[in-house]
Amino acid sequence: MTHLKSLFKEDDSLSAAERVAMGSLSISGVSSVIWVVTEKCNLRCIHCYEGNREPQRELSTEEAMRVIDRLYDAGKPLTFISGGEPLLRKDIYSILGRLKELGFRVILSTNGTLVDKAAERLASLEIDNIAIPLYGPQESHDSFTRMRGSHERVMRALGLLRDLGMGLTVKTVVARSVIPNLEYIFQMAQEFGARTIYLCDLIMVGRATLLTQELPSKDDWRRILDWIIEQMILGNEYPEIEVDIGLHPSTAIYVMESLRKKGYDVSEAEAKMRKRRLSVEGKGYLSISPTGDILISNYTPIKLGNALNDDLREVIRHPLYRAVGNSSKLRGWCGSCEYRDMCGGSRVKAYIYSGELLGEDPTCLLH
Numbered sequence: 304m305t306h307l308k309s310l311f312k313e314d315d316s317l318s319a320a321e322r323v324a325m326g327s328l329s330i331s332g333v334s335s336v337i338w339v340v341t342e343k344c345n346l347r348c349i350h351c352y353e354g355n356r357e358p359q360r361e362l363s364t365e366e367a368m369r370v371i372d373r374l375y376d377a378g379k380p381l382t383f384i385s386g387g388e389p390l391l392r393k394d395i396y397s398i399l400g401r402l403k404e405l406g407f408r409v410i411l412s413t414n415g416t417l418v419d420k421a422a423e424r425l426a427s428l429e430i431d432n433i434a435i436p437l438y439g440p441q442e443s444h445d446s447f448t449r450m451r452g453s454h455e456r457v458m459r460a461l462g463l464l465r466d467l468g469m470g471l472t473v474k475t476v477v478a479r480s481v482i483p484n485l486e487y488i489f490q491m492a493q494e495f496g497a498r499t500i501y502l503c504d505l506i507m508v509g510r511a512t513l514l515t516q517e518l519p520s521k522d523d524w525r526r527i528l529d530w531i532i533e534q535m536i537l538g539n540e541y542p543e544i545e546v547d548i549g550l551h552p553s554t555a556i557y558v559m560e561s562l563r564k565k566g567y568d569v570s571e572a573e574a575k576m577r578k579r580r581l582s583v584e585g586k587g588y589l590s591i592s593p594t595g596d597i598l599i600s601n602y603t604p605i606k607l608g609n610a611l612n613d614d615l616r617e618v619i620r621h622p623l624y625r626a627v628g629n630s631s632k633l634r635g636w637c638g639s640c641e642y643r644d645m646c647g648g649s650r651v652k653a654y655i656y657s658g659e660l661l662g663e664d665p666t667c668l669l670h
Contacts, residue, residue: 585628
């Protein structure tokens with residue numbers, strides 16, 4: 304989680320999600336888990352990292368409950384339930400219900416198209432946050448999801464969840480055809496009362512490998528960040544919305560340096576980043592696949608164990624996991640960078656582009 308506004312708005316308070324993650328980290332060394340409970344999906348989004356492969360065998364309900372026990376033993380880390388489309392699992396309410404019964408903070412990531420039938424049930428379970436993607440106005444969004452009418456369903460889902468008082472995140476991918484829609488996305492997030500916008504870099508895996516023309520340039524990212532600086536950090540546009548950047552840790556370093564050049568004191572933000580490296584791989588974050596495999600990230604195939612058999616507290620002692628979390632082990636410009644301990648570079652993108660988990664992040668905005 305790279306929360307730009309709270310980093311640079313002189314706010315020392317942690318969000319509820321960050322408090323849970325840091326609390327679990329102090330107990331077990333595991334801070335947050337993305338659990339991909341299914342690869343099944345009713346959409347065929349052009350950028351999906353799952354691609355066109357056949358869905359894997361999924362954990363049974365009984366096995367899913369065993370995974371939850373493992374998570375509980377690991378200190379109840381911040382838990383993201385994702386897919387695929389999680390609402391396609393017949394036992395999804397049993398999984399969510401058990402997590403909430405045990406006191407987990409749960410973020411459900413759904414494409415929004417099935418929420419109209421699920422909203423009241425999700426509200427009754429008191430799911431802490433629902434994250435729904437939006438790629439732009441109707442034509443743009445439906446083109447991205449390859450499902451006519453998906454935009455309309457997302458609008459309806461956001462309205463239903465807002466009216467039920469649910470916590471909302473609007474997420475999107477930073478791709479060249481999406482960038483012109485960002486202001487619309489921010490406006491819709493504000494209209495529906497979302498407290499967070501999640502901007503994730505386009506990751507070249509799965510179907511996205513066919514989208515090289517959609518890759519944003521470093522200058523594209525710099526322009527987005529310059530707009531956020533002027534509108535939301537120095538200005539007061541969208542005052543209730545936090546900006547969370549996914550898989551692009553150097554964005555926060557770029558913002559810090561930009562503010563420093565403008566004459567602003569960034570010492571508090573720098574101190575915060577020195578306490579918690581921005582790149583989360585190897586630093587308490589884990590991913591669990593539909594089969595229970597424990598991965599460094601859901602974007603990489605690197606397996607560390609299986610949640611049915613392995614204690615998460617032991618998994619994070621795996622030599623590879625420890626190496627990824629050790630910034631002194633980094634190579635290339637990430638290894639020699641003055642900000643390596645604060646940033647760490649995206650270990651996912653280092654692996655995707657070079658096959659080296661400890662290699663340099665080619666998307667770094669400082670190089």
